[in-house]
Amino acid sequence: MPALPAAEASLQARAVANVAEAFRRLTRHDPRGAIEEADGLTTIATSIPYPLFNAAFLERPVTDAEALAARVRRFYARAGVPGLLLAEDAAAAERAAPLVHAAELAPGEPIPGMLLAPIPDPPRAPDGLDIRVVDDPDTLRVYNDTLAAVFGMPRAWLAVLDDPATLRLHDFAFYLGLLDGVPVGTSMRFTGHRIAGIYNVATLPTYRRRGIGAALTWRAAIDGRDEGCLASALQASAEGFPVYARMGYCHVTDYQTWVIAPTGASAEATPAPGGQP
Structure with missing residues (x-):
């Protein structure tokens, strides 16, 4: 490049x-x-x-x-x-x-490594989508259930992240998306070096192409902006790349x-x- x-x-x-x-x-x-x-x-x-x-x-x-x-x-x-x-x-x-x-x-x-700078105001989230910051052990387990299902991992692999101490990790935030009350997607943000790093953006297959992954990404990025981040960055899957590009993320490296x-x-x-x- x-x-x-x-x-x-x-x-x-x-x-x-x-x-x-x-x-x-x-x-x-x-x-x-x-x-x-x-x-x-x-x-x-x-x-x-x-x-x-x-x-x-x-x-x-x-x-x-x-x-x-x-x-x-x-x-x-x-x-x-x-x-x-x-x-x-x-x-x-x-x-x-x-x-x-x-x-x-x-x-x-x-x-692909992608960068969004500055972080603009987001569009409206899809109707019926509720994005929650994970702040209790029960919701954390649901978050990990959803993440494992999307990534096709054995659920036991993520057991270490079920520990309630995960919720106290400094500079991390975990987001669970619920559509009409049903858990459908996740994202995670790590704020460091004044960058809102976006990770674990995942949507269950039957709920894709509805803007859920983008909305979960926007929420994490905007919360980072509110914490003083200069930009948002992520590493994209092949499926995610066009979604992030439409959001305004630029492909800056591989x-x-x-x-x-x-x-x-x-x-x-x-x-x-x-x-x-």
């Missing part, structure tokens, strides 16, 4: 930092979570065996690719979960190339991805955290 203007590049750098910090915060919340940071490489593992929940980021050039590859393999073998190496742009992908080669990582699908399989196992790339509007 062409180079971004300076102002937009600055916001995108904040958005990348938002992604990394969101992963770190959620992982620290997980009793089985692990984070290792050394030699410019951050590896993250949660108890959820889904690559996108177990991200790795490389922040500086590789000096010893074989040693770094061995470290990556050991980390995810110990954790027993697949990981996903993320490179936020072409320069980061070039930086990661020696590690990718040495570790023989399988390429995953690129994930995150390159590589799957890190734990020893003796295989893994597949996963949908983007923008989910399924």
Whole structure:
């Protein structure tokens, strides 16, 4: 992609930092979570065996690719979960190339990174849609039920997020959409680096194409704006991309991805955290 203007590049750098910090915060919340940071490489593992929940980021050039590859393999073998190496742009992908080669990582699908700046006033939400901030344990379980159903995950994978302490995670907000009282969709916001990072936008298949995913995204973004965010950022699935583009989000980068399989196992790339509007 062409180079971004300076102002937009600055916001995108904040958005990348938002992604990394969101992963770190959620992982620290997980009793089985692990984070290792050394030699410019951050590896993250949660108890959820889904690559996108177990991200790795490389922040500086590789000096010893074989040693770094061995470290990556050991980390995810110990954790027993697949990981996903993320490179936020072409320069980061070039930086990661020696590690990718040495570790023989399988390429995953690129994930479009999108940015909305400034955050405008939203359109009217669909009739009958009630978007609630999740603030009690029962609603949190319904949120996780809905998220697991949309992503096609075993419900047990999200059990760690049923902990009421999830509701006290600083700078996070969870949203549940109900259409005529029926839970139909979710979104999540992490506010960091003055960016409203939007994650877990998910709508049950039978309720798609009604503006529900967009409305859940708008609510999270506007609440971020009210907290002083300069922009909203997200990583889009193929299904979500046109929805976000119509909302005004600009395609500013493509995150390159590589799957890190734990020893003796295989893994597949996963949908983007923008989910399924």
